Each structure stands twice: as structure tokens, then as C-alpha cells.
Amino acid sequence: MKRNICFFLRVSLCSALLFFATSAYSQVEVSLLTCQPHDEVYSLYGHTAIRVQNHKTGADIAVNYGVFDPTIDYFVPRFVFGLTDYSMGVCSYQDFLDEYHRYGSGVYEQHINMSEEEKRDFLAALLENSRPENVVYRYNYFYNNCTTKARDIILNAIPAEIEYTANKYQQGERSFRQLVHLKTSLHPWAQWGNDLLLGFQADVDTEHDEREFLPEVLSSDFQAARIVYPDGREKALVDSAFWALQPGEAWQNPDNIDFPLTPLRMSWIFLFLVIAYCLFEFYVLMRTSRGAVVAQYIRYFFFCLYALVGIILFLMLFSQHPTVRLNFQIFIFNPFFFFLALPGVWKGRRVIFLSILMFFLGNLVQDYAEGVNVLAVAALVLCIHIWKKEDGHISLSI
Secondary structure: OOHHHHHHHHHHHHHHHHHHHOOOHHHEEEEEEEEOOOOOHHHOOOEEEEEEEEOOOOOEEEEEEEEOOOOOOOHHHHHHOOOOEEEEEEEEHHHHHHHHHHHOOOEEEEEEOOOHHHHHHHHHHHHHHOOOOOOEEEOEOOOEOHHHHHHHHHHOOOOOEEEOOOOOOOOOOOEHHHHHHHHHOOOHHHHHHHHHHOOHHHHOEOOOHHHHHOHHHHHHHHHHOEEEOOOOOEEEOEEEEEEEEOOOOOOOOOOOOOOOOOHHHHHHHHHHHHHHHHHHHHHOHHHOHHHHHHHHHHHHHHHHHHHHHHHHHHHHOOOOOHHHOOOHHHHOOOOOHHHHOOOOOOHHHHHHHHHHHHHHHHOOOOOOOOOHHHHHHHHHHHHHHOEEEEOOEEEEOO
16 A cells, blocks of 8 residues: 555544544444455465444444555565565455455454453554554564454453364464465465475474464464453353355456466476487587587576576575575575586586585475476486596586
8 A cells, every 4th residue: 555545544543443442342343354365466365354343333444454555665675575564554344345345355254252341452452553653563474464463462352361172274283384375276376486485494383373374264263262261251252253245256357367387387398498408419519619618508507597596595594584594495596506507617516416416305304396396307417417527537517
């Protein structure tokens, strides 16, 4: 959203919450809103908001922790490095539903079973969040997003233990990568991009609360959860739930054109191209001295393709997102291939081969992006192809 819209939302939020705070708390209802994904890539994981309704005054708002401004300077680099700031915002509940109606996305509403005191504390926390010094927060996709913010402000207002019933999302081991795959399975290239950036830590089994970064998981957890007070009293966390907006015909962005080939198929095509090139070099280029020189630079071009992707993974080492820093895929997408693969650089040739072997060993602890192992085989084929016998020993010669 644009800066002036964000400012309007913040001012409106403060005014609206002050209005709610001066009303009878028994007339206030708080609900968790879980929104289905639509066709835009950023929405593949769904969205979470909070509905605050006052039956006495008729006021009805949706509180949203997902407000951001894509027009700010260096938005994409800041997002990649985990330096993106999101804001708390508000709009009318009906406007909120209208937006998702246009996308054909359903909105599931769960009424939170709060006492008057808990509603008072909840509204006080919202008001505190809406202050200028608090309205902006540092966004983190897994640990501090619009869903976890909504969860925390609701549960922090309830002075009791929350007991959960295991559901399909909370049974067995599930890593961040596996949870992300639940939402990207129908979008192979988006999934490939995520898997390329996610490192070893994304494959570690997650705790119960960590899985609630996904709106659908949080909604499922809330549905069967119970509030257990210190004096032994119990009650359901959600006392009623319904589709506030039924799912409709999914909106399709005409600008989104699905690439006809999957990442795995593209990887196999690349491998066949490398094999074809190796045969062409052996039977044609190496027959002349000029062809041999051309072959050197074509091989260098192949390694540069890997190195270009490696620059992105190298930059991830400096990201604030902990799940992207340690990534064994950097052994095959290695930015130093620019230098190690230079024609005539003898010392770098064995390092490239060892780097590829380290990549394959990384399969033991990390799940790689689809087709990346095939790309590693292509690089290995190229390395083996350029082996020569020099003075009675084996060395890599580019």
C-alpha cells in the first residue's frame, strides 16, 4: 500500500480503538479471520486478520498486521535480507470481505470466547500497538508475520493455559519447508524459488507454535483448543465458527502465465544440453587449436551460470532470516566459480570438483530444490569431461 494510505489506516485504527474502548465490553466481539489464498504469489499462504465488532454502536472493523509499502526505497533487497517493516492497519469489516470477494477467496471467521476483562485487555493491547511508536514492526515470514502477530495479541489477553488437540498439521514431524509445500504444491516455480533460498534450518522439525505461521494451521489449532484457567475452569477458545465469505470462483491474474515446463524437466533438458555439448566438443571442437580455445570459454560460460545463481545464495548469508543462512546448495551454485573456473586457473579445478561432491553429501541433511541434483550431475559431467592426463597424473583442465 502507498504511504498515505498506510498513514490513513493507522490514524483510523487509533480512533476506532478509542471508540471501542469507551464502550461496554460485553457488547464487543473478537474474531479470528482466516483468508484463503488467491492467484497472486504473495497470497499463496493465505492471510490472517482480526475482526472487532461492537453490537451496541454498530462499529465493525478488521485489524490487519499485513500492511506494507512496496514503493519504499530498496523494498525488494530489504525483503530479501529480512529488513522489511510491516504495519498494523484497519479497514471496515465489509470492505475487508469485499476485497476477498473480488478474488473469489473465502474468509473463515472464528469467534473467540473472551470474558469482559479479557476483551478489555485485548483492546488495550490493540490501542498500545496502534501508537505511532509501535504500529510498525520488523517482519519475519516464519517467526513474526501477520498470523503470529494476530495469534499473540489474542492469546496474551487470556491469562490461562491453552490446550490444543492434535490436528493433521500438528501430527508427526514437519519442517518449515514441508509446511510451505502445503501451499506451493500447485505452483512449481514459486516452490522452486522458495526451496532454493531455504537452507538447512528449514528442514529441522518445528515446534507446535512455530507451525502457526501459516494461517490455516493457526485456524485449525484454534478450532479445537481449550482455555484452562489456574482455578481449574475450562472453556473452548472458539465458541462459534462459520464462513463469513463463502469461497467463490478463483480470480485469475491475466498477467500470470504458467511456464509450461516444471523445474525438474528444465533441469533434465539442461543436463542433456551439457551432454550434447561434451560430445560436440570431443568430436568437433577439439580437432583444431582454435576450436579448443572456444571450448575453454564455453565451459567457463556453463560454470558462470551456476555462479550467477550462487551470488544470490551468497547474499543470503547476510540475511536476517535464520532459515536461509546455512544452505548446502551453495556448493553447486558457487559464486566463486567465476574465478575457480577461469581457463588456466589450475588450482581451482580440483576445488570445483570437491565443491560438487560436498553438495551431494548435503543431501543427507537438507532437502534441495526440485531438479537441483540433476543440475549438479550436469556440472559433474562437465568436470569429468574436462579431465586430462598431464604428466602421468589426473587433473582438471578447463
